Structure formats: C-alpha cells, structure tokens
Amino acid sequence: MRMRDTFIKPMHPEGIKFVAIFAAITVVLFMLANFLGWIGVGLTVWCYYFFRDPERVTPTREGLVISPADGIVSLIEPAVPPKELGMSDEALTRVSVFMSVFNCHINRAPVAGEVKAVAYRPGKFFNASLDKASVDNERNSLCIEMADGRELAVVQIAGLVARRIVCFVTPGAKLGTGERFGLIRFGSRLDVYLPNGVAPQVRIGQTMIAGETILADLMVTDEGSSSPE
Incomplete structure (x- = not known):
C-alpha cells in the first residue's frame, strides 16, 4: 500500500455536497479572518473523512x-x-x-x-x-x-x-x-x-x-x- 493511500481514502458520493458546503463557508471565513479560515479548513477535512468509504477485507468463512x-x-x-x-x-x-x-x-x-x-x-x-x-x-x-x-x-x-x-x-x-x-x-x-x-x-x-x-x-x-x- 502506498503511503498516500494510508491518509487519502475514497469518499462516498453522499458526502460531495457537504464537503462543497464546508469549503464554501471556509472561503467566506478566510475573507473575514485568516484564523477563522483555517478553522474552516480543519472542518472541511473532517467532513471529507466523515464520508470516507475505504475498501474492507471481509472474512469469507461461512456462518x-x-x-x-x-x-x-x-x-x-x-x-x-x-x-x-x-x-x-x-x-x-x-x-x-x-x-x-x-x-x-x-x-x-x-x-x-x-x-x-x-x-x-x-x-x-x-x-x-x-x-x-x-x-x-x-x-x-x-x-x-x-x-x-x-x-x-x-x-x-x-x-x-x-x-x-x-x-x-x-x-x-x-x-x-x-x-x-x-x-x-x-x-x-x-x-x-x-x-x-x-x-x-x-x-x-x-x-x-x-x-x-x-x-x-x-x-x-x-x-x-x-x-x-
């Protein structure tokens, strides 16, 4: 597994609109104050990870x-x-x-x-x-x-x-x-x-x-x- 794959996970499509909303709010926060903008960046990254959809290896034994x-x-x-x-x-x-x-x-x-x-x-x-x-x-x-x-x-x-x-x-x-x-x-x-x-x-x-x-x-x-x- 590449190091990038450890931190960057696929995101479920359900999360796209929420990440977009968080990102738009972040832009507005940066216009108000830098420290507010960085808070917005953190929340946007959290939103992305909330909707992460990693692959899983499911046990195959019956029962x-x-x-x-x-x-x-x-x-x-x-x-x-x-x-x-x-x-x-x-x-x-x-x-x-x-x-x-x-x-x-x-x-x-x-x-x-x-x-x-x-x-x-x-x-x-x-x-x-x-x-x-x-x-x-x-x-x-x-x-x-x-x-x-x-x-x-x-x-x-x-x-x-x-x-x-x-x-x-x-x-x-x-x-x-x-x-x-x-x-x-x-x-x-x-x-x-x-x-x-x-x-x-x-x-x-x-x-x-x-x-x-x-x-x-x-x-x-x-x-x-x-x-x-």
Missing part, C-alpha cells in the same frame, strides 16, 4: 456475522426486534455498535441473504449510546433472510447529531456479507439482532471495523457448542 459499523460495542442485551419488521416477538440478543462523529459511517451487511423487509420509523434524537435510543430514536430497520431460512435484523439508529439515515437497498435485494447498504450522518448507532440461540463473540467496549470484525458465529450457540448443520 460468520460481521460488524455492520465502525465504532464501539456499547450494549449487549436481550431485546425484541422492531415490530415494524414483522419478525417474532421473541427477545433476541441485540449487539449495539456506537459510532462517534470520527468513525467511518458507511454501513455494511452483517450477513449474506435476501432483504425481506425495510422499515423506516421517524423518532427522537437522543444520544445514540443510550439504551432508549433503540426504542425512541429515528431508525431504519432491515430484516435479512439467510440461505438457511434464519433471519437477522440490523437497525440504523440516528443519534444526537445525526439527522439523516440513508438506505441503499429495498425489499428483495440480495446482499453479500460486508456489502454496503447505507450510511448515517453525523454520529449514530447500529443494532444487530442475532438469530435465536446465536452467541455474540464480542464484548462491551470492543472496537469494531465494519465489514471486517467478527460479531458472532452462527455455528456457535449460547452454550458455546457448535450447532448442527
């Missing part, structure tokens, strides 16, 4: 659930998937990944499968690290059916700063593990509802990399043994 977001595991607890998805009312293990404004905000499919449902629900904008954010905040939920018939839910949740959830897929779409399916601006959270009996392979406070970090293994149950094929 792995991969993190859908960069960030920190903030919660692991039993919870019922969003009712608008039409899934079972049974509580499943929910793993929440909190994204700060400095994380890459491109969201990636945790598993391969068919998108059975996409459901947007408006809501509030509490800090996304809080437990109540899963219930009260603006969200966009996906139900993905895997080849073995099991379902997994992944939910984009807007945060204290975020005001826009973007989803690239619709019901019927086929996703590969690690494939991009959306993004959130600017600071937010992703919840993953694991299939019944599947144990998470992460801990609270662990740093996650979207499309790369293993979140769970579908072949490992809550008791720690391998499930039958």
